[in-house]
Amino acid sequence: MAENELQQIHNLLIQLQDVLKKKFALEREIEELPKNLSGKRSELIKANEEFLALTKKYNLAKETANRTALDYETAFNQRVSSEKKMESVTTQREFDALSKEIEEAKITETGLNKAKKATQEEVDNLAALVSEKQAALDAMTAEVSSQEAELEAQVNEKKAEIASYEETCQEIKAQGIADSIYSKFASIVKNKNGLGIVPVHGQVCQGCNMILPVQFVNDVHIGNSTMYCPYCSRILFYEESEDAVDYSAELQNFEEDDQNVTADFGQDVDIDLDNI
Ligand SMILES: [Zn+2]
Structure with missing residues (x-):
């Protein structure tokens, strides 16, 4: 190989080195990019799981509250009907038995009324929490989506630059590099x-x-x-x-x-x- 031919190859390699350096730097930048978002993605997955668990708890609380409300209504009706029966009582024995029945119905009714209020309060608290968490989750999802879109745009931009450097590399190579x-x-x-x-x-x-x-x-x-x-x-x-x-x-x-x-x-x- 003639000396000036090797000199020419070396000159081409020096040019190529410059372009390759920029190309590899961009490839490294792309490799590093997705790591920035992987933390946020797993945070979002965790938040979604927590929200799902909260929604489940909320639905269960609603079921309990509905059931308690129905039980209360039944107890209420029972007490009222027992009180109505009092109007047609004829014997002392009937009076005593009904009085006892009404007393017991009142206790059940009072207990269920308390439970109804407590379960409804739980439902209200959970409903507030669900709507608060829903808003936070929506904001988080929107943020991650927008960051992902931005990331994709950045990757595409870098890929386009890499393709252009690759083209330049091939042009330099074509001038005499094996x-x-x-x-x-x-x-x-x-x-x-x-x-x-x-x-x-x-x-x-x-x-x-x-x-x-x-x-x-x-x-x-x-x-x-x-x-x-x-x-x-x-x-x-x-x-x-x-x-x-x-x-x-x-x-x-x-x-x-x-x-x-x-x-x-x-x-x-x-x-x-x-x-x-
Ligand atoms: Zn060396």
Whole structure:
């Protein structure tokens, strides 16, 4: 591969990096969005359940109140009818028995009248609570719906932006980036804080600050093929730098200690993208 051809690819990758960075940032924003509402959704579900339980309690209270009112009415009628019978009483024995009956009917009637008032009061209190909770629930439902609509609009807007960035990425790719490099590079940009292509200054990768072997740096400098940093997996290009430190002497000693140390370095290094 000619040097200027690789230079051209690197220029394209730098352009691509810029667009990919924006695209990934938007994708992350979308991922974070639904979490904001999940709390409100579960609050709404809980409020709905509570409201359902309250409505059930209210209906039961109404049934009890109705039953008590009927019982009271029956007791009332019974007492009145017993009192009417008093007009046609002829014997003392009948009078005594009826008096007792009326007395008992009065006690039952009074008790049921109290119960009727109490159960009706319970119904009234619950009715007020139901209407209060209904209003709160309606407001909450409306709020969640409006937030969901707003969220959907935001997601759609971001998706449209992402699609437009994706189009730009494909345009840049079409100018000369191979499929294999494109997908690797996109993963690196995504997983390495938006930095997928970095210069080598002297012997140091400017992405991870690791010192690279001399021969490896020479290969990067020659620029025959796309080279990946063996430490951080970023694509490397050579750049002259004034602050470059010469590590060749140190590395020489290092290599003497272990002849195999550079065996894994080279353009064919297998990048494990899952571990980036
Ligand atoms: Zn590196």
